[in-house]
Amino acid sequence: LDPLLKFSCYLSSSGLKATKQRQLVAEVFFRLEDHVSAEALYRKVSEQDPSIGLVTVYRTLRLLGESGLAREHRFGENSSRFEPVLPSAHHDHLICTRCGNVQEFENPKIENLQEEVASSYGFQIETHRLELYGVCKGCQGESQ
Amino acid sequence: LDPLLKFSCYLSSSGLKATKQRQLVAEVFFRLEDHVSAEALYRKVSEQDPSIGLVTVYRTLRLLGESGLAREHRFGENSSRFEPVLPSAHHDHLICTRCGNVQEFENPKIENLQEEVASSYGFQIETHRLELYGVCKGCQGESQ
DNA sequence: GTAGCTGCAAATCATTTGCATAACC
DNA sequence: GGTTATGCAAATGATTTGCAGCTAC
Numbered sequence: 001l002d003p004l005l006k007f008s009c010y011l012s013s014s015g016l017k018a019t020k021q022r023q024l025v026a027e028v029f030f031r032l033e034d035h036v037s038a039e040a041l042y043r044k045v046s047e048q049d050p051s052i053g054l055v056t057v058y059r060t061l062r063l064l065g066e067s068g069l070a071r072e073h074r075f076g077e078n079s080s081r082f083e084p085v086l087p088s089a090h091h092d093h094l095i096c097t098r099c100g101n102v103q104e105f106e107n108p109k110i111e112n113l114q115e116e117v118a119s120s121y122g123f124q125i126e127t128h129r130l131e132l133y134g135v136c137k138g139c140q141g142e143s144q
Numbered sequence: 145l146d147p148l149l150k151f152s153c154y155l156s157s158s159g160l161k162a163t164k165q166r167q168l169v170a171e172v173f174f175r176l177e178d179h180v181s182a183e184a185l186y187r188k189v190s191e192q193d194p195s196i197g198l199v200t201v202y203r204t205l206r207l208l209g210e211s212g213l214a215r216e217h218r219f220g221e222n223s224s225r226f227e228p229v230l231p232s233a234h235h236d237h238l239i240c241t242r243c244g245n246v247q248e249f250e251n252p253k254i255e256n257l258q259e260e261v262a263s264s265y266g267f268q269i270e271t272h273r274l275e276l277y278g279v280c281k282g283c284q285g286e287s288q
Numbered sequence: 289g290t291a292g293c294t295g296c297a298a299a300t301c302a303t304t305t306g307c308a309t310a311a312c313c
Numbered sequence: 314g315g316t317t318a319t320g321c322a323a324a325t326g327a328t329t330t331g332c333a334g335c336t337a338c
Contacts, residue, residue, distance in 0.1 A: 017312050017317060038303080053320050058303065074218040078328085079302060094267050103265055110257045114276055117251050122281030123238050130274045132258055137266035161292060161337050182328080197295050202328065222303085223327060 003030045003069055003084060010067035021052050025060040026069075035073065035081040035093075035102045075102075075131065092129070096136035103136065147174045147213050147228060154211035165196050169204040170213075179217065179225040179237075179246045219246070219275065236273070240280035247280065 007026050011018050028045050029036070036044070042057040061082050064070035073081045075095055081102075092110075094103040110130065118125045151170050155162050172189050173180070180188075186201040205226050208214035217225045219239050225246075236254075238247040254274065262269045 012313095015317085019312070019318060021319070051320085055304080055321080056319065059318085074220060076218060094262065094265055096267075097270060103267070105261055105265065107257060107261050110254055110261075113251060113254045113257070114274075117249055117254075118238065118276055118278065121238060121247055121249065122284070123240075123247070123276065124279045124284060125276050126241060126278040128274070128276045130258075130272070132262055132267065132269050132272045134262065134270040135268045140266070140268060156338095159292085163293060163337070165294070195295085199296080199329080200294065203293090 003086075007064065007067060007069055010069070011063070016063070021049075021056050022060050022063070024049055024052065025057055026064060029061075029064065029070070029082070030084050033084060035075075035083045037077075037079045037081050039079065041082070073129070076133070090128075092131065094132045094134070094136070096139055097133050098135055098139040098142070101136055101138075147230075151208065151211060151213055154213070155207070160207070165193075165200050166204050166207070168193055168196065169201055170208060173205075173208065173214070173226070174228050177228060179219075179227045181221075181223045181225050183223065185226070217273075220277075234272075236275065238276045238278070238280070240283055241277050242279055242283040242286070245280055245282075 004023070004026055007022075008018050010016075011022070025041070025045055028048065029041055032041070032044065038054070038058050038061055041061070042052075042054045045052050045057060061070060061072075064082070065072055069085055070082050071085050073083065073093075075081055075093075090111075091104045091106040094105060095101075096103075114128055115125065148167070148170055151166075152162050154160075155166070169185070169189055172192065173185055176185070176188065182198070182202050182205055185205070186196075186198045189196050189201060205214060205216075208226070209216055213229055214226050215229050217227065217237075219225060219237075234255075235248040235250040238249060240246075258272055259269065
């Protein structure tokens with residue numbers, strides 16, 4: 001239920017240690033509930049504890065990924081963004097090209113059609129990503 | 145019609161020069177008709193003319209992108225892949241996680257649903273990407 | 289001829305790794 | 314107590330940029 005607890009379980013069951021750095025990074029990560037870059041997360045973590053290094057943030061994000069609690073995305077930027085994986089279903093993304101904001105959505109009809117397409121090629125889907133890039137509601141009124 | 149011709153037009157209309165390096169890079173790129181990395185394209189180009197540098201390949205790919213004749217993708221790898229943009233409609237990708245092969249497809253029903261979803265959020269789509277990752281037909285028989 | 293190119297080497301940028309010290313179990 | 318982590322600095326890999334000479338128009 002609590003992702004922090006899950007993370008602790010993952011660490012101990014893997015023979016890894018639950019250090020205070022890892023705990024803080026994970027805590028801040030799950031509290032943000034957003035699509036953050038390693039750098040952005042590092043800045044947030046630094047506010048709480050400036051002694052924690054960027055490298056530790058990277059390493060913790062990798063652990064979170066391995067434990068299935070975080071997912072990595074490449075939204076066309078040169079850096080990756082990470083999002084917490086909630087027990088809910090898979091979802092896709094609306095990405096605003098103006099403000100960079102990310103809105104999640106899910107649509108079962110689209111998923112079904114994806115399966116249809118894949119099987120017509122004899123292809124077996126493991127995962128997918130659907131990203132819609134454009135202008136969000138808030139940015140539409142603005143100049144340019 | 146001919147992408148090479150379009151590229152020449154783009155260059156001259158932008159006050160840029162149609163050097164033999166650019167021509168060769170573009171020629172090889174369009175002949176491949178695949179999703180290549182800059183590095184892979186560079187290797188192919190080198191077979192024809194080993195004096196052309198990787199940097200020139202990068203710069204030419206950028207020009208091809210700016211002219212609308214190439215599109216850049218990030219398929220979860222750490223390097224970008226580029227594909228020729230044909231006058232045909234937009235398409236999406238099936239990416240095999242075993243052999244790395246990329247199969248294109250298009251599906252208007254999915255596109256329609258995407259528009260539906262977006263407008264329900266007041267979002268205006270500029271572009272999108274849909275990528276299905278999994279095992280292609282050819283790799284399904286193989287071990288592991 | 290001159291502005292725009294090329295190739296090299298060096299600079300970036302995001303991310304990873306080596307290593308000596310420090311912290312968990 | 315010993316293995317595993319941390320943080321720093323340095324390495325990496327992809328991509329970009331500065332610059333002196335080269336080339337198309």
